[in-house]
Amino acid sequence: MSLPAQTFTGITQVKFDAITAAVKAKIGITITADDGQDAADGFTISWTYSPDSETLIIQVLDKPWWAPDGTVQSQISNLINNA
Numbered sequence: 001m002s003l004p005a006q007t008f009t010g011i012t013q014v015k016f017d018a019i020t021a022a023v024k025a026k027i028g029i030t031i032t033a034d035d036g037q038d039a040a041d042g043f044t045i046s047w048t049y050s051p052d053s054e055t056l057i058i059q060v061l062d063k064p065w066w067a068p069d070g071t072v073q074s075q076i077s078n079l080i081n082n083a
Contacts, residue, residue: 002061002062004059005057005059006076006077008058011049011080013051019031021083023083026079027040028041029045044063046059
């Protein structure tokens, strides 16, 4: 079950690099390009990063049944904003 995409603005290349490291460390998903999809531990996410507009869009495409939607969305938002 996919969740609504989240859009983050003001994401510089330096911030995007910090986000990719945080995502790898916290949830085991590897972001290796500006666009892609990866999965770990029952979670599948897709992302699109535009360096020109400094915009990052992340969407959870699949998640375990036991993970509440709101909690997952909140954790992603916190991860991105605090990276």
